[in-house]
Structures are given as C-alpha cells and as structure tokens.
Amino acid sequence: MATVASVGIIGGGRMGQAIARRLYAQGISVQVWNRTAERLQGLVAEGIPVASDLPDLLRAHPVWITVLNDGPVTRSVWSMPGGMAEYATPDKVWLQMGSIDYPTTLALAHEARRRGLRFLDAPVLGGPTDIPAGRLIVMAGGDEEVLEAVRPVLEALSGRIVPMGPVGTGTLAKLTSNLLLAHMVVGLAEWLSFGQQVGLDPLHLWEVVKHSKLYNLVFEAKFAAMLEENFQPSFALQWMAKDLWNILEAARQFGAYAPVAHTMAVLYQAAQNHGLGEDDYSAVYQVLRLFSRGT
Ligand SMILES: NC(=O)c1ccc[n+]([C@@H]2O[C@H](COP(=O)([O-])OP(=O)(O)OC[C@H]3O[C@@H](n4cnc5c(N)ncnc54)[C@H](OP(=O)(O)O)[C@@H]3O)[C@@H](O)[C@H]2O)c1
Missing domain, CATH: 3.40.50.720 (NAD(P)-binding Rossmann-like Domain)
Incomplete structure (x- = not known):
C-alpha cells in the first residue's frame, strides 16, 4: 500500500x-x-x-x-x-x-x-x-x-x-446524502412542532418514535436539541442552506424533479435570514415554531 x-x-x-x-x-x-x-x-x-x-x-x-x-x-x-x-x-x-x-x-x-x-x-x-x-x-x-x-x-x-x-460524482453523492439529511431533520422539526401545536406531550410522542421503525440516530440527536432548544452547532445551519441551493442547481442541470428540496431551501434560507445561520442546522425547528399560531 x-x-x-x-x-x-x-x-x-x-x-x-x-x-x-x-x-x-x-x-x-x-x-x-x-x-x-x-x-x-x-x-x-x-x-x-x-x-x-x-x-x-x-x-x-x-x-x-x-x-x-x-x-x-x-x-x-x-x-x-x-x-x-x-x-x-x-x-x-x-x-x-x-x-x-x-x-x-x-x-x-x-x-x-x-x-x-x-x-x-x-x-x-x-x-x-x-x-x-x-x-x-x-x-x-x-x-x-x-x-x-x-x-x-x-x-x-x-x-x-x-x-x-469520475471526478464530480463524490460531490454529487454528498449533495444527494444531504438532501436525505435535510428531509429527515425538517421532517423531525415539523413532527415536533405540529405535535406541540396540537397539544401533545413531546416526550410521549418521542416514546412512540423511539420504539418504532421510525427511530434512527439523527432523530435521537436532533430531538434532544430541538426539545432543549440547544442549537450549539456541529453543522451550521448556513451550510445546510448552501447545500440545498447547490442541490437545486444540480437538479436544474440534470433535470431532476425535486420539489421538496425547493421548499426546504427557502425554509433554510428564511432561518438563515432570521439570524440562525451560525446555529446548528436543527434550528430550522425555530422557524416552524415562530410561524405557528400563538407561539
Ligand atoms: N460540520 C459538519 O458537520 C460538516 C460535515 C460534513 C461536511 N461539512 C462541510 O465542510 C465544510 C466546512 O465546514 P465546517 O463545519 O468546518 O465550517 P466552519 O467551521 O465554518 O469552517 C469554515 C472554514 O472556511 C474558512 N473560510 C471561510 N471563508 C474563507 C475565505 N474567504 N478564505 C479562506 N478561508 C475561508 C474558514 O476560515 P475562518 O476561520 O478564517 O473563517 C474556516 O476554515 C463545509 O463545506 C461544510 O458544509 C461540514
């Protein structure tokens, strides 16, 4: 070697x-x-x-x-x-x-x-x-x-x-992986924000997920971050916004239909514009809470 x-x-x-x-x-x-x-x-x-x-x-x-x-x-x-x-x-x-x-x-x-x-x-x-x-x-x-x-x-x-x-496919694989990661974290944020808004106890909701097929390590880490509103960055929110725009650019270039990626890009951009860019990318949850009625 x-x-x-x-x-x-x-x-x-x-x-x-x-x-x-x-x-x-x-x-x-x-x-x-x-x-x-x-x-x-x-x-x-x-x-x-x-x-x-x-x-x-x-x-x-x-x-x-x-x-x-x-x-x-x-x-x-x-x-x-x-x-x-x-x-x-x-x-x-x-x-x-x-x-x-x-x-x-x-x-x-x-x-x-x-x-x-x-x-x-x-x-x-x-x-x-x-x-x-x-x-x-x-x-x-x-x-x-x-x-x-x-x-x-x-x-x-x-x-x-x-x-x-060939060259470039590592980058495309990374964008594709972060598309899935964004789906997971935005999904978790919407799940938690929705559950709280309809009056459910987050710990009861988590008990359901934790013991079901929905469970994974991303949810484990980011559920705690969202519940405690502890957004100490490991991966900064502004970098996920950047990745989502880069995903959309690749989608346009290759003709991939990725409508939810577009929604997530504007959601992440709103979070960044709201001053959350240096926080962890799971702080996208804050935007969902901000726009829920009466929160
Ligand atoms: N954090 C994660 O979990 C993670 C995971 C996988 C991939 N990534 C990717 O890895 C990359 C770095 O992420 P990170 O978390 O290490 O970010 P970071 O802590 O913000 O570091 C960014 C780096 O870029 C440098 N930089 C920024 N603007 C510059 C400029 N104009 N000229 C020269 N250097 C400049 C910064 O230097 P200064 O200190 O001088 O600003 C710093 O070294 C990003 O593409 C990110 O998406 C991150």
Whole structure:
C-alpha cells in the first residue's frame, strides 16, 4: 500500500481541526493553515503543527486537503495570489473534502489537471463528533490511481470509502446524502412542532418514535436539541442552506424533479435570514415554531 509523507490541511474550521486531530492521532504528519490564525490556538496547544503562511504549507506537503465553506471560497483560495494554483505540481494530490457545488468541483478539477495536479473530490458524511472515532464516510470521485495514492489518509479518517465514479460524482453523492439529511431533520422539526401545536406531550410522542421503525440516530440527536432548544452547532445551519441551493442547481442541470428540496431551501434560507445561520442546522425547528399560531 502507498504511504503518504505528509498532509497540508487548508481550512481550520470545525471539520478541518477535527480532521487534523484525527490524522495526527493516527500518526500521519499534518500541518494546518487557516485564514484566521487565532482559530488554531487549540491545535497549537495540543502540539499539532500550523502554518501562518499558506505558500509554506503548499510547498511542504505532497497531499493537500481543502475543507472550506463552499465553492466560491475554495475557488478563491485556489486562485488568489500565493494560492494553491501557484504551487500545483504533478507530484501533489488535492483532496477536496468540503461540501461544494458541482460546477465548481468540475472547474477546479479541470484547472488542477491542467497543471498536472491530481484531484479527488472526497466530501464526507459525518461531522466533527464522528471524526475522532474514524466514522466518516468518504464519497470519492476521481481516478482509481489518485484514490490509491491517498488511501492511507482516507482510511485514517473513515471506516468506509465509497468510490462513486469520475471526478464530480463524490460531490454529487454528498449533495444527494444531504438532501436525505435535510428531509429527515425538517421532517423531525415539523413532527415536533405540529405535535406541540396540537397539544401533545413531546416526550410521549418521542416514546412512540423511539420504539418504532421510525427511530434512527439523527432523530435521537436532533430531538434532544430541538426539545432543549440547544442549537450549539456541529453543522451550521448556513451550510445546510448552501447545500440545498447547490442541490437545486444540480437538479436544474440534470433535470431532476425535486420539489421538496425547493421548499426546504427557502425554509433554510428564511432561518438563515432570521439570524440562525451560525446555529446548528436543527434550528430550522425555530422557524416552524415562530410561524405557528400563538407561539
Ligand atoms: N460540520 C459538519 O458537520 C460538516 C460535515 C460534513 C461536511 N461539512 C462541510 O465542510 C465544510 C466546512 O465546514 P465546517 O463545519 O468546518 O465550517 P466552519 O467551521 O465554518 O469552517 C469554515 C472554514 O472556511 C474558512 N473560510 C471561510 N471563508 C474563507 C475565505 N474567504 N478564505 C479562506 N478561508 C475561508 C474558514 O476560515 P475562518 O476561520 O478564517 O473563517 C474556516 O476554515 C463545509 O463545506 C461544510 O458544509 C461540514
């Protein structure tokens, strides 16, 4: 099996930091760069190397991981002065792990390959609390040779790596997965809000779900969050809004009929506009309560 000398992580947000900790704990040499350097103080205190200068990180590591907000931000870090494009060479591999849109994935893969840089879109299902246990699921889009080159990195993060097909299919699989996740969380929010509005005890309602075929781990975590109105973010609501708009863009491109995705996008956008963007994505429940009569 291939070995990987070291990994440079571009983006030290919630996911980037958790990925860095996991790789470090698994004995893989890592370094992290973040636009806002102060955000990495926790990693520094744990002895995990950080880079204050992006070009230093880009020069030093044969594998780059991006895990940034969205397509436009990822593109800007690629093309900015001193950005990734200037250091792209055939001896390096770019693992794009953020949840970005499909057209940007294809465009960046194309630009990377023009410089000889190998590219794999490898977005993940699972969040910062799944990473310490290696429980992410990786959806990989790209050539088998590229996947094999970075397999040790992905295996350190993930119990399951699912090759989806050519470049872009990892991104499409991630959008498809988050469409299901949005359905589940919006469904749970509407179930709870409706039940409360008609005067039922949420704990009695939960007892029914918990012991039925409806039960799952997403409901378990998010029922508690909604009931306690504790929306400490694991996955920020604004990123689910972004994913839903990216799903609709892909639906238009491919001709997929996804009417409920549209409803959920405008619901999530309303939640974000209402100031809930930095809360957990389960805070969409707040919007349903807000618009229920007398609540
Ligand atoms: N959290 C989850 O459960 C989860 C799960 C799967 C996938 N994802 C996806 O992973 C990605 C990151 O999520 P996250 O939860 O880690 O978000 P996050 O904590 O908000 O981190 C976002 C990262 O993007 C950086 N960034 C934003 N604007 C930038 C700019 N203009 N230039 C350079 N860097 C910029 C941020 O840097 P600053 O600190 O300087 O702002 C930070 O490093 C998103 O695509 C998300 O959808 C998240």
